[in-house]
Amino acid sequence: MSTSPLLEIKELRIAFGRSHHSAVAVNNVSLDLGVGEVVGLVGESGSGKSLTCRSVIRMMPSSGLMTATEINFDGRDIMSLSPAQLREHRAHNVGMIFQDPFSCLDPTKRIGEQIAETLRVNAGLASATAHDRALELLRSVNIDKPEQRYRAYPHELSGGMRQRVMIAIAVSAKPKLLVADEPTTALDVTTQAQILTLIKQLRAETGMSVLLVSHDFGVIAQVCDRVAVMYGGYVVEFGPVRDICTRPQHPYTRALLESIPSMESAGRHVRRAGILGQPPSLGDVVEGCPFASRCSFATPQCRSIEMTRRTVGEGHTSACPFVGDDLVSQGAGPIGRADSTEGDAS
Amino acid sequence: MADVGVVVEKFARRRRAFRVKNWELTLGLVIVGLLVVAAILAPVIAPYNPNAINILHALEKPSWSHLMGTDFVGRDLFSRVLYGLRVDLLVVAVITYVGLAIGVTVGTVAGYLGGWFDAVVGRIADTVISFPFIVLVLAVIAIVGPGLKGVAIGIIVVGWALYARLARSEMLAMKEQPFMLATKALGYSNTRAIFRHALPNLVRSSLVYSTVDVVVNMLVLAGMSYLGLGQQAPGADLGSIIAGGQEYLLNAWWITTIPGAVLVLFGIGVSLIGDGLTNGELSMATI
Amino acid sequence: MSSPVADQPILVVQDVVKRFVLRRSAADWLRHRPGEIHTAVKGVSFEVARGEILGLAGGSGSGKTTLARMLIRLVEPDDGKILFRDTDVRAARGRGLREVRREIQMVFQDPYSSLNPRMRVGAAILEAGRVHHQPGAEDGDAFVTRMLDLVRLPASAATRRPQELSGGQRQRVAIARALAVGPSVLIADEAVSALDVSIQTQLLNLFLDLRDELGLSIIFVAHQLSVIAEVADRVAIMHEGAIKEIGSTADVFNDPQDDYTKTLIAAHPHPYPPAEGPSTVVSSSL
Numbered sequence: 045m046s047t048s049p050l051l052e053i054k055e056l057r058i059a060f061g062r063s064h065h066s067a068v069a070v071n072n073v074s075l076d077l078g079v080g081e082v083v084g085l086v087g088e089s090g091s092g093k094s095l096t097c098r099s100v101i102r103m104m105p106s107s108g109l110m111t112a113t114e115i116n117f118d119g120r121d122i123m124s125l126s127p128a129q130l131r132e133h134r135a136h137n138v139g140m141i142f143q144d145p146f147s148c149l150d151p152t153k154r155i156g157e158q159i160a161e162t163l164r165v166n167a168g169l170a171s172a173t174a175h176d177r178a179l180e181l182l183r184s185v186n187i188d189k190p191e192q193r194y195r196a197y198p199h200e201l202s203g204g205m206r207q208r209v210m211i212a213i214a215v216s217a218k219p220k221l222l223v224a225d226e227p228t229t230a231l232d233v234t235t236q237a238q239i240l241t242l243i244k245q246l247r248a249e250t251g252m253s254v255l256l257v258s259h260d261f262g263v264i265a266q267v268c269d270r271v272a273v274m275y276g277g278y279v280v281e282f283g284p285v286r287d288i289c290t291r292p293q294h295p296y297t298r299a300l301l302e303s304i305p306s307m308e309s310a311g312r313h314v315r316r317a318g319i320l321g322q323p324p325s326l327g328d329v330v331e332g333c334p335f336a337s338r339c340s341f342a343t344p345q346c347r348s349i350e351m352t353r354r355t356v357g358e359g360h361t362s363a364c365p366f367v368g369d370d371l372v373s374q375g376a377g378p379i380g381r382a383d384s385t386e387g388d389a390s
Numbered sequence: 391m392a393d394v395g396v397v398v399e400k401f402a403r404r405r406r407a408f409r410v411k412n413w414e415l416t417l418g419l420v421i422v423g424l425l426v427v428a429a430i431l432a433p434v435i436a437p438y439n440p441n442a443i444n445i446l447h448a449l450e451k452p453s454w455s456h457l458m459g460t461d462f463v464g465r466d467l468f469s470r471v472l473y474g475l476r477v478d479l480l481v482v483a484v485i486t487y488v489g490l491a492i493g494v495t496v497g498t499v500a501g502y503l504g505g506w507f508d509a510v511v512g513r514i515a516d517t518v519i520s521f522p523f524i525v526l527v528l529a530v531i532a533i534v535g536p537g538l539k540g541v542a543i544g545i546i547v548v549g550w551a552l553y554a555r556l557a558r559s560e561m562l563a564m565k566e567q568p569f570m571l572a573t574k575a576l577g578y579s580n581t582r583a584i585f586r587h588a589l590p591n592l593v594r595s596s597l598v599y600s601t602v603d604v605v606v607n608m609l610v611l612a613g614m615s616y617l618g619l620g621q622q623a624p625g626a627d628l629g630s631i632i633a634g635g636q637e638y639l640l641n642a643w644w645i646t647t648i649p650g651a652v653l654v655l656f657g658i659g660v661s662l663i664g665d666g667l668t669n670g671e672l673s674m675a676t677i
Numbered sequence: 678m679s680s681p682v683a684d685q686p687i688l689v690v691q692d693v694v695k696r697f698v699l700r701r702s703a704a705d706w707l708r709h710r711p712g713e714i715h716t717a718v719k720g721v722s723f724e725v726a727r728g729e730i731l732g733l734a735g736g737s738g739s740g741k742t743t744l745a746r747m748l749i750r751l752v753e754p755d756d757g758k759i760l761f762r763d764t765d766v767r768a769a770r771g772r773g774l775r776e777v778r779r780e781i782q783m784v785f786q787d788p789y790s791s792l793n794p795r796m797r798v799g800a801a802i803l804e805a806g807r808v809h810h811q812p813g814a815e816d817g818d819a820f821v822t823r824m825l826d827l828v829r830l831p832a833s834a835a836t837r838r839p840q841e842l843s844g845g846q847r848q849r850v851a852i853a854r855a856l857a858v859g860p861s862v863l864i865a866d867e868a869v870s871a872l873d874v875s876i877q878t879q880l881l882n883l884f885l886d887l888r889d890e891l892g893l894s895i896i897f898v899a900h901q902l903s904v905i906a907e908v909a910d911r912v913a914i915m916h917e918g919a920i921k922e923i924g925s926t927a928d929v930f931n932d933p934q935d936d937y938t939k940t941l942i943a944a945h946p947h948p949y950p951p952a953e954g955p956s957t958v959v960s961s962s963l
Contacts, residue, residue, distance in 0.1 A: 233902070236946070237943075301948060307930050309903075309907050310906040312927070318879045318882065322843050574778070576782070
């Protein structure tokens, strides 16, 4: 995927509160996303992944202050857009879907009309055209009997169906980028698989790029070309999804992958090591690597290293000065300790 | 995993801790606090015996010797207002919070147990609420007889119902909360589940509502005294002082206006406290 | 802990049924008709052995939570039989029911709301122990410390309020409180579903430890098959109110017989890119 980048985020920082006691939620994040590429953001709660994806449309919580050297989207710097240009950017360039489709839909309006409304307002279509196009969109997100569903209210649809409707709305303006923030977290696995397939299918059909946020490495691995692993507000590792899943270079990525329960353990009574302690919370002042306190490879110098990523493989960067292969050769057993608890942290 | 939500919420909580300064609450507490202290210290502050008649000084304007003037038999209004406030605050506090205690208890139990008890309580509460408040209070006074006791019983008989309904509806929602399910799962008795676990969590909204109720009750009490059904002569409360000054409104405005203003001031103070409590969740939790 | 005959199950569930009335119109009421009925659990049977971990898997609406709640009568079963040791759970009343609930404890999904926000951790644990007159509960501090130690929390946690703790720590407190009443069966209802992966692992290990140390039987309800695969000895797959398949975890996951089970397993996302098989680096055998 070495196409020209659609999106380039440089040194993004998001902080809350006034300068003297502000809490940094996203720190020094740099990412790029190619045309037609699917990039994943994976991390645990509080890692800053949702905030990072929202920076693409500069949608911040009221107390959040977002700064960046540059956020380049298709040749334009998002950071310097006027309010009107920003609205235009949100309406036409980026489509967004969230975890909870129900709360994003108006419960008193038929879903077809909600899609048509978006088309009339954002694409300036006439009512009749908007109606036809809305039906077409419902069909394109694999909703059967679209004429019937057009007249349904959100509460009459299942969770998966509602997420399809949200996707239809998100792609109605033919955006260049779809941002999906935990789109399948509230859904059953079977429905989740369908929604992920749909996202892949739409990407193939329209050539749009996708930025997918998830806490689930499994979901990321199913659809993404590249993945950025976030921890404590930093992107600690970024690279092709296959490389990262099979040869993780950052100790956090390694530990995270090793923590994921697997059906292969069925009946084998394995115990995973897990990760010692708990992630830093917002407002904690962390010097150096935020993972150092939980990392079994940490050395004193980890508390003072600069969190910039170094190239560790083709298109693969890691913020840990120790390369993963070194870690393995150090006789690295399981990361963390078997009897680890989070109890004594905090 | 609503990432942003969690982050923002966490941070908001931290920020609220910094911002305990809640001006509505502070101002409200100052106003009500001053009035309450004045009422409690009435015997110390009051320059005259509130019931001492001095015909020679009847209907005097506010002056340095009589801060709020005198009434038609020369009683010092400042002293009377202080003592009147004392009576009113005490009675209002008792009736409001006795009503609250009865209502919240009955409502919580009804909501938790459901069944016939809930049905009976619900029906009675609905009946009480559907009657005009004042009419019902008057009816009770007619039975018990005029005087502060009659008014107090009347307001309590009517006042508990709203709290019962509020607490009951909150209990219905709280019953499904995992921590209430957990009390069942842990094999706790109903009494323990209701009084140790549910009640402390749902009494807050009733306390907030009571700030409205205190003002309403204060006005009803004053109204009843005004009608001659409350505080009986020669004792004073704000309502009876206002009523007594009515005939002299044109030549001695201060007799009605000043106690009226005190009443309004109290109302504003309590409302501010109510607003302050609703605005900051944290400030409520710390109270 | 009393030790029954080794092969005698501690909990037997037979043909348990739960129906919910969805809507009852005025016409239904006049004609004494029950109205529109949804059968959430359709005659489910299974057994749990002492010291066994039984996984109960299924999607939302499969009836797994309703089933779990019926075992301690948080939801009343409409039909069927539930036997705990020799006690008929459905017939239990008053003290008998409380004794059943003491023996079969439950940990809920949301650790943020399953603890009373106004109670300190120590007080909540001690209350549970004292209500059921558990041995040692007279000496409050020692009892609380012992329970916290069981869930690997430091004694200092006793003075904290739930909101000062992280999700994982709260869930540990909820487990400690359940253990304080001295149960022999623990129902974990989606107890790790809301937690981050790294914390999830710690909790799964804790459940395994508790089974080993206390001989607890655990009914582990979860929608995530992989989580169940990690802890359960046997697994029951639920769908639309019925158990589709039940058997040893290894058998069910490695050689599923039922079509629905196969669909579920196939839909489960693996953290390995589709084209390549599982690699050695991330396999659990490390």
